Amino acid sequence: MNNTVTNTARLLGAGLRALLVLTLVTGVLYPLAVTGFAQALFQDRANGSEVRDGRGDVVGSSLIGQAYDLPPRKGQESPEPDLKWFQGRPQNGLGTNTVNTRYRLILSGATNRSADNEDLVEWVRAAKAAVVEDNSTADHKVTASEVPADAVTSSGSGLDPDISPAYAELQVHRVAERNGLPVARVERLVEDHTESRTLGFIGEPRVNVLELNIALKELVTRS
Numbered sequence: 001m002n003n004t005v006t007n008t009a010r011l012l013g014a015g016l017r018a019l020l021v022l023t024l025v026t027g028v029l030y031p032l033a034v035t036g037f038a039q040a041l042f043q044d045r046a047n048g049s050e051v052r053d054g055r056g057d058v059v060g061s062s063l064i065g066q067a068y069d070l071p072p073r074k075g076q077e078s079p080e081p082d083l084k085w086f087q088g089r090p091q092n093g094l095g096t097n098t099v100n101t102r103y104r105l106i107l108s109g110a111t112n113r114s115a116d117n118e119d120l121v122e123w124v125r126a127a128k129a130a131v132v133e134d135n136s137t138a139d140h141k142v143t144a145s146e147v148p149a150d151a152v153t154s155s156g157s158g159l160d161p162d163i164s165p166a167y168a169e170l171q172v173h174r175v176a177e178r179n180g181l182p183v184a185r186v187e188r189l190v191e192d193h194t195e196s197r198t199l200g201f202i203g204e205p206r207v208n209v210l211e212l213n214i215a216l217k218e219l220v221t222r223s
Contacts (some may be wrong), residue, residue, distance in 0.1 A: 051210050054218050060210050065161040067091060068213065083134055084178040086171050086216065088163055088209040090127055090154045111154065127152035131170070140173040162206035165194045179220050189215055 038046035049062045060066055065088045069079035081087050113120040128144055131151045135142045148166040168190045176186040193212045197203050 051214065053214050054221075059214065061161075062208055062211065063161060064159050065089065065091070066210055068209075081134065083174060085213050086163075086168060086175060086207075086209050087134075089150050089160050090123070090152065091158060124152045135171055135174045137173045137177045142170060146170060161210060162208050165190065165205050165207055168194070168207040168212065175216065179216070179223075181219065181223060185219070186216075189219060 035046075044050070050058045051060050051062050053059050067079075068082050068085035068087060070082045072079040111117075111120060111123075128147050128151075131147050132142045132144055147170070148164050150160075150164050151167045151170065154160070169187070172186045172190060173183055175181070176183045179186075190207060190212065193215060194205055194207050196205055
């Protein structure tokens with residue numbers, strides 16, 4: 001009897017010591033080491049790739065898109081885009097999901113619809129017509145053939161922060177007109193914020209909409 005109690009106590013003690021050691025190593029030391037390593041070498045990414053405005057305030061993340069909309073009117077189901085800003089990709093990646101259709105950070109996902117799906121075809125058709133109408137100005141008319149694919153389709157996550165240089169350039173005349181800026185100056189702003197392929201061959205050239213709009217705001221303020 002005593003032998004059984006002694007063995008049981010010894011096993012429980014060994015198990016408790018193992019639990020404490022593993023908790024210390026995997027629950028304290030390892031997380032601290034990884035966090036310290038990340039903060040020392042990749043501080044920006046470790047902290048969420050924060051983007052700051054000219055005053056130093058955090059206004060978002062370079063990894064997550066934002067919507068630039070007008071305040072919704074009473075009874076309006078979805079707000080209209082604020083056309084003085086560069087616009088990102090469509091945010092209907094979740095289709096009719098009412099929880100996250102405007103870059104709200106609850107869910108992300110794609111439409112999961114095939115290329116010949118009637119709903120998807122109608123979304124693309126309506127989006128293309130809106131892009132043509134919104135970006136045509138008094139002295140510059142946009143045609144349907146100029147509208148790039150990323151202007152009328154959402155990304156796989158629905159949260160893409162970037163647009164193609166072609167879509168950014170398509171918006172230049174409208175942004176310049178709405179903000180009272182020279183077209184050439186806004187074109188240069190887009191060029192300055194166009195990133196090339198990662199390592200020269202991965203991905204496509206892109207423009208981060210949040211960073212571009214921060215620069216636009218600063219330009220308007222100085223003008």
